[in-house]
Amino acid sequence: MLELRVVVKMIQHIYLIAIVAVLLKSWTPTSSLPHGAPETICDTMLPYHSGIEPSNSVPPFRIEPSAAMIGQGQTLRVDIVGAPEGLNFGGFMIQARNRNPPYQILGQFNPTADGSAKLMNCENSVNNSATHSNASPKPVISLEWQCPVDFLGQIVFNSTVAQTYDTFWVGIPSNPIQVVKREIAPSVIGISSTRPPLTNTVRNYVPEPEKEAAVPKVDDPFYNGCARSKTCFGFPDGCVKTKSCVAVGSVIVRGDIYEFELKGATNEPAYLALGLSTDDKMGDDLVTECIVQNGKVALFTSLTSGKPNYGTTRIGVPQKNAKIVDSSLIDGKIYCKVQRDILTTVQGQMFDLMNNQYYIMVALGKSVKDNGAGYHDIGRIVSGKAIILSDVQDLSGSSNILLRLHGAFMVTAWIGTTSLGILLARYFKQTWVGSHTCGKDQWFAWHRICMVTTWGLTMAGFVIIFVEIGGWSAARNPHAILGVITTVLCFIQPIGAIFRPGPNDRKRPIFNWLHWLGGNLAHIIAIVAIFFAVKLSKAELPEWMDWILVAFVAFHVIVHLIFSVFYCSQVGGCMADRQISQRVNSFPMGDMSGNRNGIKLERKMDAPFASFRKGLLSVYIIMLIFFVVVLDIIVCLAPIDRAYDELKSKLAN
Structure with missing residues (x-):
């Protein structure tokens, strides 16, 4: 009986201990740590x-x-x-x-x-x-x-x-x-805020108006150690040397610790990202995303997809292989420091940071999706070569020569040669009459030279940009579709001209209208496309370039109006002008008899105001060359603001 009572007592104690343990586990305190944080x-x-x-x-x-x-x-x-x-x-x-x-x-x-x-x-x-x-x-x-x-x-x-x-x-x-x-x-000491302090131990601050000192400029310490103890890379290309990056990332390796820092210098972004890629194209790249969420910076890992559906996704991507060490969101500008594991396996693809070489991508954007970062509409840059991350070096971006050539070709073609060619065909059929180049009237010979140049530059620019991008542009910008429409119209214009009907063919008026419509429509769409190109982050063009384009359009329209007024007034109206033009250039069969010499005499005489037209054309060509040269310089040296600062610095030294 004694032993039985002992067993019962033990069971009762165990039962009480179990109840206390359950109560302790289920109890949740309702106040903060009473004596402060440890x-x-x-x-x-x-x-x-x-x-x-x-x-x-x-x-x-x-x-x-x-x-x-x-x-x-x-x-x-x-x-x-x-x-x-x-x-x-x-x-x-x-x-x-x-x-x-x-x-x-x-x-x-x-x-x-x-x-x-x-x-x-x-x-x-x-x-x-x-x-x-x-x-x-x-x-x-x-x-x-x-x-x-x-x-x-x-x-x-x-x-x-x-x-x-x-x-x-x-x-x-x-x-x-x-x-x-x-x-x-x-x-x-004790500067007063909008609310009085709890105690009276702090003195109110009275500012000294005569000593309003400006805050001195402090160099950004983010760039300390770049190319010496860490590899830094950002955009625009070359910005690390001037410490003026819009977005910049750095890689520092300490033993088996791989640390990535990212910093943005604009207050617009929703995300800042750094990608590691085995090539310089988007697709199957490991991306470290620093995302703005609820006023703080959150860390995610994603994988990019290539063409045709460019983007990033976090679906199926492990998030435990990286941790955020430090972050801040000050004045809307993102900063984050992240440590990544040496090995990360994503969808069967292994990223080995120690042994493999990677291209580095830095991107900044204004939007995020449910499962990844949005389009890099603020900017993006890819390193010019793949590197071992532990090898500290001065890293630059990949060559953008093809992108610059595309822009320069299109500006020269559609601001320059097309504008001049259309002007010659519209207003100079009765100028330099009797003078020929290669057996053709002067207006026609130079019109053809301008349009063949436009065709060649457009086709070259079209091929170049597809080689550069490697497919269709992912930018949310109508520039690409407008460029394709322009290229198609440009391509068929000379083919139609080759098969144009003869001067007396009843289908010739139809051809003339279609040829005029196709050329002018392509010209207008091309200029609109150039306006949209200014908004492309990849182009790195300054927003004030829009004003130069507006100035060109205004100048071009004004010259057209002046030419139209004088061109119509020379024959008492544009309807009469079209009749004279048709008679001078078509040679009806009825005029091939005794009046032929009279026609030859008429064709050797320029229409009225010829000297004025030639003078205005000279002014137009000079201004056209000016616009083309200025725009080509902006395109080729983009970003032009940084190029100007570098030139100014060199001249100062």
Whole structure:
């Protein structure tokens, strides 16, 4: 009986222990850590709240520094406040970090008079972080931060704020603060914000109007070490040397750690991406995407698809082979630092970062899809060669000579030779009468030379661009379809001219109208296509090129109007002009008798205003050459702004 009672007691104890364990497992605390964040999370600022993930929504809290500029060694106030005001939070953790690599924690916080904050020692430095001392609800917290005396650059305050135990946001950034030399900075101790501080221990700041110092320009430290300790690559091509990239990526290898950094210099993008490819074309490429989501930067891995359905997809792509080490979204500009595994297998394709060579692609775009990045409508560049990622080097983009030739050929053809050829055919049939070139009237000979040149340049440009792109353009721009229509019309124009009916054939008027319609329609569509080419990110053309095109169109139309007025007035109206033109150029059979000499005499005489037409034509040709040369220079040296800056720098040196 004794042994039976012992067994029953043991079973009862085990049962009670099991109940307690279940209750403990199912219990969820409802408040933040009561005594602040532990120093074990100094690096990540991620609280250990029973495995609860941080919120991805837009934070309802703001980090408000009391100044945008501070001198070395000076102090400013930092407030954590709800948005809207009055929204309470329980816990927080805050640090000031260098905005640029190596992103170290900077400065130190001063103790609060009311004991509402507890100071932390992170990275073996004293009081460089702060957290809550109690988890009671609070609408605002005010802290004083001391700037280091040996730092110049920009800092950003990052904070983790917990509204409740299971609702918190990690890494909420403040606006950047510029740290300058103390002698050029105003006193910033206790600059008042839009809301009064919790205590009266902070003095209000009175600015000195006579010393309104400009913020000095600070070189972007992202480029430090490029071509020495890391490989940097961005667009426009060559921008790394001038530290002026619209988007730039870098690769640094430390042992078996492969680290990629990406930074954009525009506040428009929805994503910034870096791709690794076995060739210089899009398709089956491993892409690291830094995507803007809910006011933060999220990391994804995707795979590109080639022609005809260009794009990226995350379907079937493992996301665990990369992790985001650091990121920021300041003034809409994306920055991210990512570490990738050496080996990544995607849909049966292995990407070996250690042993394989890869082309590097950098892309920036304004839109994202459900399963991948959208079109790179801000810009994209591919490296000129494949590299071993651990080999540090100065990397440049692939040659774009074919793209530039395409643009130059089309501008020369449709702004230059076509415009001149149409003008000659319309207004100069009764000029230089009796003078011939290769047995043809002058207007016809030069019209044909212009149009044959247009045909040759257009066909060459059409072939070149398809060789360059390797298929149909994926850009959301009508330039490509307009270019194809222009090319088709241009191709059939000389074929129709070869089979044109004779002067007295009843079908000749039909041919004349169709030939006129085809030529003018191709000319108009081509100029519209050139306007749309300015919007192509791959072309890298400046937006102000539109004004040069508008100026050309206006000049061309004005010259046409002047010619039309004088051309019609010389015979008392355009209807009479067409009758004279037909009689002079067609040689009716009835005139082949005694009046033939009279006709020859008439054909040796230019129509009225011939001298004026020749003079205006000379002016038109000079201006036409000017427009073509200027536009070709812009196309061939694109991006022309950077080319101008480089030339200016060389001349200055």
